[in-house]
Amino acid sequence: MQHTPAGAPPHSAPTGSAETGSDPSARSALRAAADSVLARLVGDSTGRAALRPDQWRAIEALVAERRRALVVQRTGWGKSAVYFVATALLRERGSGPTVIISPLLALMRNQIEAAARAGIRARTINSSNSEEWEGVRAEVAAGQVDVLLVSPERLNNPEFRDTVLPELAASTGLLVVDEAHCISDWGHDFRPDYRRLRTVLAELPAGVPVLATTATANSRVTADVAEQLGTGADSAEALVLRGPLDRESLRLSVLRLPDAAHRLAWLDGNLERLPGSGIIYTLTVAAAEEVTAYLTACGHRVAAYTGRTENADRVAAEDDLLANRVKALVATSALGMGFDKPDLGFVIHLGSPSSPIAYYQQVGRAGRGVDQAEVLLLPGPEDEAIWRYFASLAFPPESQVRHTLQVLAAAGRPMSLPALEPQVELRRSRLEMMLKVLDVDGAVRRERGGWSATGEPWVYDAERYAWVARQRSAEQQAMREYATTTVCRMEFLRRQLDDPEAAPCGRCDNCAGARFETGVAQAALEAARGELTRPGIPLEPRRMWPTGLPALGLELKGRIPPGEQAEAGRALGRLSDIGWGNRLRPLLSPGAQDGPVPKDVLDAVVAVLADWARGPGGWVAGGPDALDRPVGVVRVASRARPSLVTSLAEGIATAGRMPLLGTVRHAESASRAQRSNSGRRVLELHGSLELAPGTAEAIKQTPGPLLLVDDFAESGWTLALAARLLRAEGAGQVLPLVLAVQG
Structure with a gap:
């Protein structure tokens, strides 16, 4: 964290002070006390640590004037110093504890550690420590807590809202809303739990100061947040501090590589050349896991960090990155706001985020405490499909x-x-x-x-919702332009964030020339292609009926009987991955032209089938859980892609030397089932699926396991109900085989 004074603070409020008034000595004493707390916070024993002008202005407003302030400053500027210093000064003056609304557990852990350095006692209430809530409340009531960090989701919990929240509103000495852009549905990370803050603000006693902070807000988001927090710049009670958003340590670059294999090969060849340790962001969980597996196989020390990562594993991964025990975390946006590693040397995006605001926020993790950090964007053809999803x-x-x-x-x-x-x-x-x-x-x-x-x-x-949709579309277009622009990339991002001081940085690839070659070693490219084209992922069957079906008149509940279930199946790939996903999306996207399955895709499906047969539990490998060899193929008729599915089923039957026994189809009277939640999907499909003429007879004449072939599995309920129908007609095990799954 840097604390050298920056330029004059742009703000919209008078500089008078209720506590210090016009007394220069009182104001000087308060400033000295504030700098002393800052020195403890940053571990500076020299006495040279000094608050930035805007940091001091915000602290003075909160402590001396008991006002509300909105601080929009770049990542690494020192927003947390404002509320920790203000907390220490307010507590010395007898105020109650500071309550910080903080969006991520990673941020909470960082904040608790930072507070301890300044002698500030911090505790947290969030979804992962409910067993500690009563103890924390008792400590707060006893005056033993200086800072209480609360996740925004707690604000919408009935017990917390009705019992804990009134106590906090009555006793708090300072309310802090961290990452305040989350309050805005015009922002890049809208979280509706944050909107509950309007109720919290309304219940605060008069004179309780409020601080909202963010680094990722353009003028629209700033105005929206200010309005919702009651801290609008046009209010006589408000203070808005907005600073320049340049990050002098960041070197921005864009590398346009031909395909996913080139991007993986480039990472393999260049990861160890990048400074320090860093983060590789992907757009989906599937891509994060795919990239992690590949880089690990290549000998790199990396770990995945996604929404599917268990909390204990997340903590371990963060600790490993902080201690430089890994070269990089391969992460989704689950690793974002609040993660603080001052010496983070690089941030790479394997795929482009849909918003320049989101991109600026994520790259801001790098270069906080080092002179130079590399920021690279490697856009891919799958980006736009993921944006649409x-x-x-x-x-x-x-x-x-x-x-x-x-x-x-x-x-x-x-x-x-x-x-x-x-x-x-x-x-x-x-x-x-x-x-x-x-x-x-x-x-x-x-x-x-x-x-x-x-x-x-x-x-x-x-x-309003239409306007938001248009803004999101405009942000997507801005990211397309960022990837292709020939002007300064930092200036481009700063203008997207409405920074009036935006100017060429002199450091990015457009200003100073490219620093990275796009070429890759042929051996690395072939290895990446082999990894990405390796076909086959498990397809887990549905085993439980959705809750609530009896209320809709469908007496299905609990576990699906084993004799009605499908077996675990296989899919060629995921639509969200960077390997087969890129090949399958054009075939399966809405409006795609129907036609026979391409040969390379059919060959890959046959390879999946062969690997399945030989693998653990397969009909060739044997073993206690082995499947019996399928004796026939049944297809699920497709309304959108009949030729694709028919040719796929025929190709599989020919390759496996099995008969194509028939079809599960939608009854002519059935309406087109909509993609919806599981309960509605089962309700729509139940009774609408039937066996085409001759299928039941063929199954009876060829008893045994069947391959059930479809193009795409999203919820898995079409396959589940089709398997149930086939089992009812006497089929043995039903083994689903599809081209793609969504997740």
């Missing part, structure tokens, strides 16, 4: 929202997410996000036992 998870259309409110109102009691999910057209994560927004808007309320409708009127802000 995440865009599809936006706030639902009004009809779905209204239907959800009607279901809750009709229930007359709180409904849990598993009970509500089958009755609406939304998947669990998207449904929960929508309910949190509706909760803040007053239309629903989260209670013990689930969610209930309040009956309060609610207006669907279609104009």
Whole structure:
């Protein structure tokens, strides 16, 4: 953390002070006390540590004037120093503990360690330490805690909201909203739990100062956050401090490589040449795991860090990176805000984020405490498909929202997410996000036992949601331009963040020339191609019925009987990976032209089948859990890609020297099933699947295990219900085999 004074602070507030007034000696004494706390925080025994002008201005506003402030400053500027110094000074003056709303556990761990250096006692309440909550509350009540870090998700927990939150609101001496851009659905990382802060702010006693901080907000997001926090720049009670966003240590570059194999080979050949240790960001969990496995096989010390990583493994991975025991973490955005390693030497993006705001935030992890750090973007052809997928998870259309409110109102009691999910057209994560927004808007309320409708009127802000969608599209276009621009890359990013001081940096590849060659060794390229084209991933079957089906008139619940289940199957690849995903997406994307399965794809599927037969539990390898050899093939008829699926099934039957026994199809009277949550998907499919004429007879004449062939498995329920239908007709084991899975 640097503490050399920067230029004059741009702010929108007067410089008077309620505590120091016009008394220069009082103001000087407060400044000296603040610098003394800073010295303890950064471990400086020389007495030379000094706050930046804007740091001091924010602290003075919080401590002396008891005001609300919004600080928008670059990563590494020292925003945490502001609230830790302010906390120490306020506690000396008898104020209650500081409450910090902090979005990530990694950030919380860093903050607790930093606070301890300054003699500040910090504790946390989050989803991973519920067994400590009562003890923490007792410590707060006894005055033994200076800083309490709270995850935003706790704000929407009924017990926390109704019991803990009122206590905190009554006793807190300073409220801090860290990573405040999360409060804005115009920001790159909108989190609806943050919107609960409006209620918290309304319940604060008069005179309790509030600090909101972020490094990743353009003017639109800044204004939105300021409005929601009640700290708008046009308010007489507000202070907004916004500084320049240049990062003098960062050297930005873009490397455009022909394909995923070249990108992996480039990483293998150049990773050890990069300074220090760093982070390799990917856009999906599948890609992170794929890259980690490849680089590990090449002898590099790397570890994966994703939303699927267990918490203990995350902590271990962070510690390994902090101690330089690994060269890099291969991470999704799960490793983002708050992770603090001052000597992080590089950040590489294997795939382009959809927003320059997100990109700036992630590259800001590098170069905080070193003179030079490398930042490289390696865009890929899969990027745009991944952008489209995440865009599809936006706030639902009004009809779905209204239907959800009607279901809750009709229930007359709180409904849990598993009970509500089958009755609406939304998947669990998207449904929960929508309910949190509706909760803040007053239309629903989260209670013990689930969610209930309040009956309060609610207006669907279609104009706002459309505007947000347009802004997201504009941000995607900005990232396309960033990858191809010939102007200064840092200046480009700073202009996207509305930095009025944006200027050429003189350091990026466009300013100073390329520093990295794009060529790769032929042996490394061949090894990468071999890894990426290695076909086959497991396809786990559905074993439990979704919760809530009986309420919809479908008496299916609990475990699917073993005699009705499919076996574990195989897929050629994932749509989200950087190997087969890039080959399969054009075949399976909406609107793709139907046609016979390409030869290279069919050959790869046959290789998957052969590997499956020889592998553990396969029908050739034998063993206690071995499958019997399939005796025939049944295809799942496709409305969108009939030629593709038919030719795939025929090709597999020919290669395996098995008969094509028939087809599972949708009844002509069945409506087209929509991609939805599991409950709705089962409801739509149940009773709509049937065996084409002659299929049941062929199965009876050729008893034994069957291969069930389809093009794509998203939820897995089409395969599950088709297998159940085949088992009911006397088929033996049913082994699903598909081209691709979503995750």
